[in-house]
Amino acid sequence: MNKxxxxxxxxxxxxxxFIVLAIITAIKEARTEDLNGDPYIFWAVGKKFLNHEALxxxxxxxQEYLYPPVAAMLFQILAxxxxxxxxxxxxxxxxVAWMLLIILAYEIVAHYFPNDKIKLAxxxxxxxxxxxxxxxxxxxxxxxxxxxxxxxxxxxxxxxQEKIGLGLLTLAMWTKVMPxxxxxxxxxxxxVHTLLTVIGFTLGLFALIVLFRGFDQAVQDHLDFWNIAxxxxxxxxxxxxYWIAFGISATLxxxxxTHPDLNGMHYNIAELSPQIVGKISLxxxxxxxxxxxxxxxxxxxxxxxxxxxxxxxxxxxxxxxGVSWEGHHVVLLLPVMGLCHVLISENHHKMKAVxxxxxxxxxxxxxxxLGHNIxxxxxxxxxxxYFVLFLYVTSVWLGIREITFSKSA
Numbered sequence: 245m246n247k248x249x250x251x252x253x254x255x256x257x258x259x260x261x262f263i264v265l266a267i268i269t270a271i272k273e274a275r276t277e278d279l280n281g282d283p284y285i286f287w288a289v290g291k292k293f294l295n296h297e298a299l300x301x302x303x304x305x306x307q308e309y310l311y312p313p314v315a316a317m318l319f320q321i322l323a324x325x326x327x328x329x330x331x332x333x334x335x336x337x338x339x340v341a342w343m344l345l346i347i348l349a350y351e352i353v354a355h356y357f358p359n360d361k362i363k364l365a366x367x368x369x370x371x372x373x374x375x376x377x378x379x380x381x382x383x384x385x386x387x388x389x390x391x392x393x394x395x396x397x398x399x400x401x402x403x404x405q406e407k408i409g410l411g412l413l414t415l416a417m418w419t420k421v422m423p424x425x426x427x428x429x430x431x432x433x434x435x436v437h438t439l440l441t442v443i444g445f446t447l448g449l450f451a452l453i454v455l456f457r458g459f460d461q462a463v464q465d466h467l468d469f470w471n472i473a474x475x476x477x478x479x480x481x482x483x484x485x486y487w488i489a490f491g492i493s494a495t496l497x498x499x500x501x502t503h504p505d506l507n508g509m510h511y512n513i514a515e516l517s518p519q520i521v522g523k524i525s526l527x528x529x530x531x532x533x534x535x536x537x538x539x540x541x542x543x544x545x546x547x548x549x550x551x552x553x554x555x556x557x558x559x560x561x562x563x564x565x566g567v568s569w570e571g572h573h574v575v576l577l578l579p580v581m582g583l584c585h586v587l588i589s590e591n592h593h594k595m596k597a598v599x600x601x602x603x604x605x606x607x608x609x610x611x612x613x614l615g616h617n618i619x620x621x622x623x624x625x626x627x628x629x630y631f632v633l634f635l636y637v638t639s640v641w642l643g644i645r646e647i648t649f650s651k652s653a
Contacts (some may be wrong), residue, residue, distance in 0.1 A: 259343075266339035273384055274332030283331050283384035285309055289316045290323030296457060300468040310473040313465040314418035314449050315386070317456060334384055341388040342377045346370060348395045349578040353585055355402050356551045362585045368600050369581035372607035376573040387571045390416050394423040395578060398554060401430065407441060414445035421474070422561045425533075429540045429553050477566035481522045484567045487511070487624040491568035492532070493525045495626040500524075511624035529564040532636065536560045539643045551586070552643045555579040559636040563629070573628060579635055586642055599638065606631045 277283055288303050293316040302308050309316075322330040349369065353362055380388050393416035401409030410430065416423035431438040453462040476482035485497045487506045497503075500516045536556040543550045558575045562568045580603050587596035606627060611619035 262339070262343065266336050269339070269381060270332040270335040273335040273382070274328040277328070277331040277384060279327075281383065282386070283322075283334060284327065286319045286334075286386065287322045287327050287330050290319035290321065293317060293320045293456065294323055296461060298468065299465055300472045308472075311386075311420060312418050312469050312473075313453055313462070314415070315420065316465075317449075317453055318389075318419065320456075331384055335381060338377075338381045338384070338388045341392045342381075345388065345392055345395055345574070345577055348392075348399050349581050352395070352399055352402065352554070352578060353551070353582050356548070356582075357585060357589060360585065360589060362581070365581045365585035365588065368584050368603055369577050372580050372603035373574060373577045375607055375610050376571060376576065380571045380574060383571060385571045386420070387569075387574050390420045390423065391574050391577075393419065394426055395575075397423075398426065402548065406430075406434075406437070410438060410441045411445045414442050415449070417442075418446065418449055422565050425536075425561050425564075426554075426557050428537060429549060429557050432537060432540045433544045433549060481518075482566060483522075483525075487620065488570055489567045490562070490570065490573075490626055490629045490632075491565050492528050492563050492629070494567050495629040496521050496525050496528075498624065498626060506620060506624055509620060509624060511621070532560055532563050535640060539640070539647075542647055543643075550643075550646075551582050552639050552646065555582050555639050556636065556643070559632055559639065562632050563636060568629075570623075570628065573632070576632070576635070579639070583635060583638055583642070587638075590642075595638065599635075602631060602634060 285303060289299055289309050289311075291297075292299050293313075299313060299316050300309055322334060325333065346366070346369075350362065350366055353365065354360075377388065379385070393412050397409045397412030397416060399409070400406075400412065403409075410427070413423055413427050413430075417427060427438065427442060431442075450462065450466075453465065457465065483493045483497045485494065485501060485503045487498065489498070497518075499512055500514045500521045501512060501518060502515045503512060505511075536553075539556060540550075540553045543553060555578065558579050561575065562573060565572070580599075584596065584599055584603070587599060609619065609622050609627060614622070
């Protein structure tokens with residue numbers, strides 16, 4: 245972290261206004277946030293956790309709660325404060341998490357390219373993902389927290405502090421499930437070590453919940469999570485067709501199923517049955533999962549986990565999840581930064597130019613710049629998902645070239 249700390253010290257005049265913006269935004273959100281958004285759900289579920297109440301009963305006036313019990317255990321920290329204060333504190337935390345994620349992504353890419361200047365890749369990644377971080381900040385959401393857990397887990401693992409890394413990844417997994425796909429790449433490299441470590445940390449987290457809630461309530465919390473939140477997506481094919489839902493399942497459903505127009509905009513291009521669309525989605529997601537882990541398997545004997553393997557795993561999370569909201573895409577910071585610099589280092593100038601242009605165009609395609617009508621069309625037709633697919637295909641292409649070259653060398 246020495247390089248990052250020196251950077252922060254050198255460019256203090258950029259950090260200072262960032263902190264001022266964080267304080268102003270935190271105060272604004274604390275004064276204006278109402279009882280209908282995600283932060284109120286987090287705060288109210290934290291209260292439920294403290295008061296030994298059922299976690300997954302719908303809170304009147306809000307959406308359903310779909311996070312694991314470990315997340316509720318963390319949310320009790322918010323519940324110890326008055327709601328407006330909790331909103332302000334969490335908003336400020338999201339700014340801090342944003343800065344830390346930039347530092348961690350930089351450190352991870354620099355770990356693979358220790359003698360390279362990666363300034364261009366860092367700038368492109370920050371601009372390309374600014375919209376997703378700002379989305380989390382103004383909606384006071386939890387995605388930066390989960391991203392911080394998982395990316396810091398990867399960082400510590402690469403720095404040979406594997407137990408700390410796997411501990412953070414286990415915490416991320418039991419806060420929002422999908423980081424299990426990151427753990428999967430370490431499992432393929434060291435199956436027994438990874439499995440035993442993750443099981444150990446999992447039992448530790450369960451013991452903490454038992455300590456707070458008692459054994460019977462802790463078991464019931466996990467059964468409720470399975471039946472109410474996880475099972476519908478995993479086994480019953482639940483899909484969101486909201487215009488701001490992304491990922492393979494949501495995008496196919498938006499395009500190929502009948503659903504209400506958005507502000508008079510008809511954005512599905514076909515009217516297939518949910519069963520057919522579900523099968524297409526399943527095949528595509530299995531192909532992506534299989535491709536990712538086959539590449540990890542082929543590169544498992546290297547001293548370090550391949551950077552492309554880490555990038556593919558994060559992109560796979562966004563593509564195969566039951567739903568990927570816009571805010572989930574904060575994890576694109578590392579893939580964009582990593583792919584951009586891999587292309588630079590390997591002199592793929594045309595692909596580098598395409599990636600930079602596509603990244604910046606999608607990153608800047610917001611309603612503030614394009615207006616609501618054009619922005620709504622791009623969201624409804626899932627431009628973000630096509631961008632993630634482009635990044636994934638690029639990483640696979642680079643992986644194939646890398647493996648082919650190593651075999652011929």
